Amino acid sequence: MRPSPTILHADLDAFYASVEQLLDPSLRGRPIAVGGGVVLAASYEAKRYGVSGGMAGWRAKQLCPQLTFVHGHFSDYQRIADRVMAVLDDFTPLVQRISIDEAFLDVSGSVHLFGPAEVIGEQIRSRVRAEIGLPISVGAARTKHLAKVASQVAKPDGMVVVHPGHERAFLDPLPVGLIWGIGPVTQKKLAERGIRTVGELAASPNDSLRALLGQVLGAKVSALAANEDERRVQPTGRASSVGAQSALGRRAATPDVIRPVLGHLADRVAGRLRAKHRAGRTVTVRVRFANMRAVTRSRTLPFAIATTLTLTEVAEALVHSALSDHAGERHISLLAISVSNLVDQPVLQLELPLAPAPPDDAIRPGSRLGATRWAVDQSVDAVRRRFGHAAVGYASIVLSEHASVPDAFRELAEHEL
DNA sequence: TCTGGGGTCCTAGGACCC
DNA sequence: TCTGGGGTCCTAGGACCC
Numbered sequence A: 001m002r003p004s005p006t007i008l009h010a011d012l013d014a015f016y017a018s019v020e021q022l023l024d025p026s027l028r029g030r031p032i033a034v035g036g037g038v039v040l041a042a043s044y045e046a047k048r049y050g051v052s053g054g055m056a057g058w059r060a061k062q063l064c065p066q067l068t069f070v071h072g073h074f075s076d077y078q079r080i081a082d083r084v085m086a087v088l089d090d091f092t093p094l095v096q097r098i099s100i101d102e103a104f105l106d107v108s109g110s111v112h113l114f115g116p117a118e119v120i121g122e123q124i125r126s127r128v129r130a131e132i133g134l135p136i137s138v139g140a141a142r143t144k145h146l147a148k149v150a151s152q153v154a155k156p157d158g159m160v161v162v163h164p165g166h167e168r169a170f171l172d173p174l175p176v177g178l179i180w181g182i183g184p185v186t187q188k189k190l191a192e193r194g195i196r197t198v199g200e201l202a203a204s205p206n207d208s209l210r211a212l213l214g215q216v217l218g219a220k221v222s223a224l225a226a227n228e229d230e231r232r233v234q235p236t237g238r239a240s241s242v243g244a245q246s247a248l249g250r251r252a253a254t255p256d257v258i259r260p261v262l263g264h265l266a267d268r269v270a271g272r273l274r275a276k277h278r279a280g281r282t283v284t285v286r287v288r289f290a291n292m293r294a295v296t297r298s299r300t301l302p303f304a305i306a307t308t309l310t311l312t313e314v315a316e317a318l319v320h321s322a323l324s325d326h327a328g329e330r331h332i333s334l335l336a337i338s339v340s341n342l343v344d345q346p347v348l349q350l351e352l353p354l355a356p357a358p359p360d361d362a363i364r365p366g367s368r369l370g371a372t373r374w375a376v377d378q379s380v381d382a383v384r385r386r387f388g389h390a391a392v393g394y395a396s397i398v399l400s401e402h403a404s405v406p407d408a409f410r411e412l413a414e415h416e417l
Numbered sequence B, C: 001t002c003t004g005g006g007g008t009c010c011t012a013g014g015a016c017c018c
Helices: A015-023 A057-063 A074-089 A117-132 A144-154 A167-171 A184-192 A198-203 A206-213 A215-225 A255-275 A308-325 A347-351 A368-387 A397-402 A407-413
Strands: A007-012 A032-035 A039-042 A068-070 A095-099 A102-106 A136-141 A159-161 A241-252 A278-289 A294-305 A331-344
Touching (some): A007 A144, A039 A057, A144 A159, A144 A167, A144 A215, A184 A206, A255 A308, A255 A331, A294 A331, A308 A331
Parallel strands (some): A136 A159
Antiparallel strands (some): A032 A039, A278 A331
């Protein structure tokens, strides 16, 4: 009997669009896009025309005139994806979910129960199809990375098994873009050197690989080619940063625009931190100008914060610093706030002794001002828990004017804190 | 009619410490 | 007067992934 691969990668096909086609049978077999101003997800029928996620709606319509736009049923996506993941759990406890719609499975301990990996893969596919009604592709290989490549090759609605010993034969003809970590920019760089396939990439000398891709990615490619890739499937950890951003179209870079947007973003970010009893020391803002060039500014504080007003103020100072470095830019198209360097926030925050007021009293937790702000946030959080998020707090007119994506969509992309 | 929102990770330079 | 090497942390930019 030939050896069997033990790592599976299961990946729902065009997930959001497939759910819409599941919920509304009249959409099945037709090119559809979830979203409007921007394509959040496209069905395979639409992808055939070149429609893809992140694309401007008008551009998508240009490529595919019969494209149907549908409003997303965002609250259904999480629920349905969770049901799919529950199916995976039936085959092994070693499931590593890496996003809403895909996961790795280590089935090395399950083969005596269910049969070899390829049998498990087919069982997963038929159960997800029968019980949930969605197409899912599965890749099986000896390592995670390779299993992921295999599932991409298997799409749509297929399964690809890479048998041990046949890795290079499988990989070598594939385009380099299928490797995790090689995106459009690197692909172009490689193409300029005549490298288009994994085989060509693997054949190039190690040092030039490193020079082209950097130490880490270069080493990864070597490992992949030598089949020494990571195979450990581990439970997904907590997020190491929390952020929020808002595209603004084209707005003047003035305080009356910036302040309410930052307030709104800080409210989202700090609220999520407090909900999970976390706080962060490093605040990073990103400012994208009207010409799409973006800059970042960050500041690491001596202590961790999770207070909305404090985060707003730190972010505002950073944005001003970015803007004064680019005084020529009069318009901005996006603002973002991210908090990293996260720590667990003891709930006894308020009980900390009140220190004599330092100059930065406002941001120091436990100080008089800091305690006041903390208390305000606690009240807001409590009201929201009881009456819903909209009951109190920022409702930015600037943002609602531009009508970005629904909050429910944002929440789908949030990682566990 | 330009181009969403949530993240992770890498690189490189500089400050600072031992 | 000139000078090593390692480690850690911080900042800015950027590529990439879903």
